Amino acid sequence: MRALLAGGGTAGHTSPLLATAAVLRDEGVEVTCLGTPRGLEVTLIPEAGYPLELVPPVPLPRRPGRAMAAVPARLRAAVKATREVVERIDPDVIVGFGGYVSVPAYLVARRTGIPLVVHEGNAVPGIANKLGARFTQHVATSFPGTDLRHGEYVGLPIRRQISGLDRAAARAEGRAHFGLAADAPTLLVTGGSQGARRINHAVAAAAPDLADAGVQVLHAAGRPEEVDVSTRPGGPAYVVASYIDRIDLAYAAADLVVCRAGANTVTEVAAVGLPAAFVPLPIGNGEQAHNAHPVVQAGGALLIDDEAFTASWVDQVVVPLVCDPHRLATMSAAASDLVPRDADEQLARMILDAADRR
Template sequence: MRVVLAGGGTAGHIEPALSLADALRRHDPATGVTALGTERGLEVRLVPQRGYDLALIPPVPVPRRPTLDLARLPGRLRGAVRDTTAVLERVGADVVVGFGGYVAAPAYLAARRRGTPVVVHEANVRPGLANRLGARWAAAVACAVPGTPLPGAVHVGMPLRRSVTTLDRPAVRAEARAHFGLEPDRPTLLVFGGSQGARRVNEAVAAAAPALGRAGVQVLHAAGMQNEVVVERGPGAPPYVVVPYLERMDLAYAAADLAVCRAGAMTVAELCAVGLPALYVPLPIGNGEQRLNAAPAVRAGGALLVEDEHLTGPRVADEVLPLLGDPERLRAMGAAAAAFGRRDGDEQLARLVRAAAQGDGALREGGAP
């Protein structure tokens, strides 16, 4: 089977695509996988690192408001569809799997032109424009969150890395804390804001650092590649470890008792899968999707939510310290998050993809085979 993945741009699109690729290869190591991307996306680094073929096409961002870019869209789209069709022909694609983003719409249109089956995976509660387009004729539509408003959508969860889905947090906690230079027995807060970091989260938690230190809380803080975090800690204060990026998110999750973070679809899915309680701070721009991503986990009792505009150092301390001082409540929140999370999204989506490539026409009505 030869599969083309369309999920370039951000880690939230790329990581599920690569997790699917890993699942397909586990089932059949001979599966051919080619990822579509653009020269300015994270896929330029992430896809080759994971050992998969990368084909570059022009990005086609769709403006949400009437602008000069909207007038240029038809020409850009035609060129990207032409280039994508050439990729599908070159690799002999049996199925195209799209995850949204700048390369998804050209991939869906090229697949339709060529007669190649399409599978759509939507990570967010509120579908993007490209996935709404592809879902109109897809052989199968999958979603990470129940109730996603796409026709015929099957809830499969989010395809996640095996290092996350197989993680036993208590079993590797000591190793994880030693890996990051943390002390073995202190309450531990994990702070991160996605691959680029989050300035508001960085500033608020740094402002709370003295209060966290006085309470005996140690912190592992991923600030983002271009960001700097400076904290004040008194003599004898527990560790406050600042890193630009976390290569081993599995160990970061194992080290932590609680997370403060944004609410991207991938972040919420991973934290729920591993049963790590969180204080979510949704990104305040866009279409509000991050607040919607976090809402089910909050309703389930596995997380709290603070709006970005209300996040300050005192608010961080007020929310975090009572939780980290109450192990029983943390355990209950972790169990609630885990009950909502799923660890088999990669395998469920892989089954849909294999069935679509084999021409199973009942996927949209019957669910995952």
């Protein structure tokens, strides 16, 4: 069996694609991925050992204008390139995870009659997947209540190193890996693969307050130059990295995480029971705040608007929380049972079932 998986641009599309691809590969499926030259998939997919086919990107503007007028020509070129890939690979099923590259894949699937599966990563569906859901009954969502035609809630596929993580058992290894003290309250800070200026500046400015409370920090800054922190001799560590490859060990090391609320991040921290302070990205259609709501409503996380996330808020809210083991344990328990850890297997089963109907 052969499957063509389309998705890329950001980790939000690429990570669930790779998690699902791993299950399909274990089932003996020959997986090929479809992406564009602009996204993270150019690096991440080949590193994971999957062949990657590239087609021209087709950005979908949210407002009328010159960019909107260019869409038809760009889309025709992308559909033509995708059709050539499909004719060469002859997949039994096409799977789309949203983003620019999914639109031509959906159109080619419709025109060729190849079974199509759509996976929506966010609580609020994007334009591409709203289109794809019109062409198939095989539609999976990451969050309950997502308003998408034919949507079936299966959860968001996450990497096995995350879904199988025992934070308590791996805590000592995680802290040793990053050079952190074994017994100090530990805050993980991340703004995603590209970093987040607001989060970087606010937490860095609050570094003296964190140090006064004995809190050590592991900060994945994306842009380390935005985090100017001087540690005190003998004081708690403040470790700054551009990017953390072993995010599983970072989750294990942390007592609390400050982060954006992308679907992948929300699902991962909830799955491993890591209490969170979510700072949703203040652009787009508000999907990040919607992603965070189930965890926040269950008591597993806090939600703070981007403009309200300041050094003062870190001092007044984050510092007392990361130093409160009882409250953290309560939040961890509230989050850990919210999201399915086997979404990769559930989505793979949907894909295999769709292919069998060809």
